[in-house]
Amino acid sequence: MNPATAPGPPGSDGAAGPKHAFTSDERAEYERLRRHAAVRHRRARLAGSSVLLLLTLLLAPLAVVAAWVQDTVSDTDRYVETVAPLASDPAVQKVLINRLTDRVVDNVDVAAVTDSLAEALQDSGAPPRVVEGAESLEVPLRNAVRTTVDRTVSRVITSDAFQQVWEGANRRSHAAVVAMLTGDGTAAEGDTVRLDVGEVVDQVRERLVDAGFDKAAAIPDTDRTITLFQTEELGRAQDTMRLLDVLGMWLPVLTVALAALAVWTAPAHRVMLVITGAGVGVMTAVLLVVLAVARRVYLDSVPPATLPPDAAAAIYDTFVRFLRDSTRTLLVVSVITALVAYLYGPGRAARAVRTTARRGMTAAGRALHRAGVRTGSTGRRLAEHQAWTTGGVFAGGVLALVLWNHPTAGAVVLVIGVVLAVLVGLAILAAAAPRGHEESGP
Numbered sequence: 001m002n003p004a005t006a007p008g009p010p011g012s013d014g015a016a017g018p019k020h021a022f023t024s025d026e027r028a029e030y031e032r033l034r035r036h037a038a039v040r041h042r043r044a045r046l047a048g049s050s051v052l053l054l055l056t057l058l059l060a061p062l063a064v065v066a067a068w069v070q071d072t073v074s075d076t077d078r079y080v081e082t083v084a085p086l087a088s089d090p091a092v093q094k095v096l097i098n099r100l101t102d103r104v105v106d107n108v109d110v111a112a113v114t115d116s117l118a119e120a121l122q123d124s125g126a127p128p129r130v131v132e133g134a135e136s137l138e139v140p141l142r143n144a145v146r147t148t149v150d151r152t153v154s155r156v157i158t159s160d161a162f163q164q165v166w167e168g169a170n171r172r173s174h175a176a177v178v179a180m181l182t183g184d185g186t187a188a189e190g191d192t193v194r195l196d197v198g199e200v201v202d203q204v205r206e207r208l209v210d211a212g213f214d215k216a217a218a219i220p221d222t223d224r225t226i227t228l229f230q231t232e233e234l235g236r237a238q239d240t241m242r243l244l245d246v247l248g249m250w251l252p253v254l255t256v257a258l259a260a261l262a263v264w265t266a267p268a269h270r271v272m273l274v275i276t277g278a279g280v281g282v283m284t285a286v287l288l289v290v291l292a293v294a295r296r297v298y299l300d301s302v303p304p305a306t307l308p309p310d311a312a313a314a315i316y317d318t319f320v321r322f323l324r325d326s327t328r329t330l331l332v333v334s335v336i337t338a339l340v341a342y343l344y345g346p347g348r349a350a351r352a353v354r355t356t357a358r359r360g361m362t363a364a365g366r367a368l369h370r371a372g373v374r375t376g377s378t379g380r381r382l383a384e385h386q387a388w389t390t391g392g393v394f395a396g397g398v399l400a401l402v403l404w405n406h407p408t409a410g411a412v413v414l415v416i417g418v419v420l421a422v423l424v425g426l427a428i429l430a431a432a433a434p435r436g437h438e439e440s441g442p
Contacts, residue, residue: 042267049272052262056255057279061287063252064330068323070248076174078322080167086318087166091310093157097150100157100204104149149208156203165199270341277338284331291320291327328409333401336416361424365431379433382426393422 071078086092156162259276266272295316302312343350375382382389397419401407404415 045265045267049262049266052258052265053272053276053279056259056262056276057283059251059255059258060280060283060330061290061327062247063255064284064287064326065323066248066251068248068326071322073248076171079174080170082319082322083170084163084167086315087163089311089314089318091308091314093154095308095311096157096200097153100153100201101146101150103201104153104204104208105146152207153204156200156207161203162200165203169199270345273341274338274345277334277336277341281331281334281338284327284334287327288324288331291324295320322406325408326406329407329412332409332412336412358427361427362431365428365433368428368432369434373432374434375429375432376434379429379431382430383433386427386430389426390423393419393426 072082073079259280262276263269263272295313298316299309299312302309307315343353397415400415401412404411407415
């Protein structure tokens with residue numbers, strides 16, 4: 001036989017053809033080229049997954065903000081739910097009470113009342129000391145009027161009816177908020193959004209008239225608004241908000257798709273999943289820091305004469321609270337994803353956790369078996385198909401979060417707790433199944 005050739009594999013017709021046999025040098029060159037091609041392929045996959053990961057990390061905070069803007073702008077009920085707590089906020093109530101009280105007191109001419117009283121006493125021949133005493137009643141009388149009006153206004157503002165009035169007014173002002181965020185329309189006055197509280201003014205006027213303040217009926221219909229937002233910085237962000245409004249529906253989907261592609265493209269899927277989860281967690285933490293900085297910028301930009309700092313802070317915190325909740329939720333999901341991916345890896349700590357958990361669940365299952373609990377064929381199937389049951393439970397948890405309307409960080413923790421409890425329960429049932437020698441016994 002020629003040493004340079006060797007029988008080749010049989011063909012489809014059963015015949016065998018000659019095949020060239022590599023020399024040692026040719027075999028070494030072939031292996032070198034093969035390793036080089038594998039390295040290049042691995043590097044290409046790593047570079048592609050890195051680019052996808054970078055895009056994911058850059059888009060993750062923008063996707064959260066875009067979804068929040070889209071949700072707030074497009075859904076009036078969601079907006080009303082956002083601002084509804086302001087009606088019971090003490091700082092906002094104080095602004096309304098002070099503003100309405102000032103308007104009422106300004107329309108009560110206390111000086112004219114004391115002057116008329118002094119003239120009447122003088123015409124009736126009262127001693128000069130009495131007349132002077134009547135003239136000095138202006139300040140105490142004004143204070144008394146203000147106290148009475150303030151008490152009446154406070155009862156209106158702190159009543160349950162005010163909550164309904166507040167929500168109705170905010171429904172009507174939703175168009176102004178849309179204009180503020182997108183820069184469209186004329187509902188917003190420049191960088192200012194005002195809330196019409198005319199119904200509250202009417203209620204205060206009626207109660208004061210019923211209490212004997214006839215002058216309250218002359219309160220004009222001006223200054224029936226409260227400023228919600230007024231900031232020059234807002235105008236600079238309108239273009240960005242308009243873009244985020246457009247991308248609000250698709251940007252989150254694109255971000256999730258890029259993250260999935262980054263994990264799928266990477267040579268080491270689990271490692272990339274850990275990196276992606278940790279990276280998204282870092283970016284959401286950065287977003288929380290940005291929101292804190294934006295809060296400080298907003299408070300510094302609002303003149304105290306327009307809105308007191310405590311009321312401005314309450315408005316900002318209430319308005320962005322759903323954005324904060326969404327950011328915290330994404331942070332918790334990212335950290336849990338990275339942690340789970342790590343625990344499924346070959347690391348020493350991960351192996352120790354898995355071993356300890358397995359031993360504990362096995363011991364619990366054996367204890368149940370010795371106590372007379374029999375899982376029979378069900379337990380055996382659970383033990384044989386543990387990977388499928390684990391995947392199914394995880395898929396159910398993910399589906400629960402997807403179907404959950406605006407899940408919070410607490411909801412994520414609750415779902416994860418239920419998933420872990422179910423997995424532990426299934427593992428214990430599988431460990432309680434009878435072993436082969438036990439089934440063959442009497």
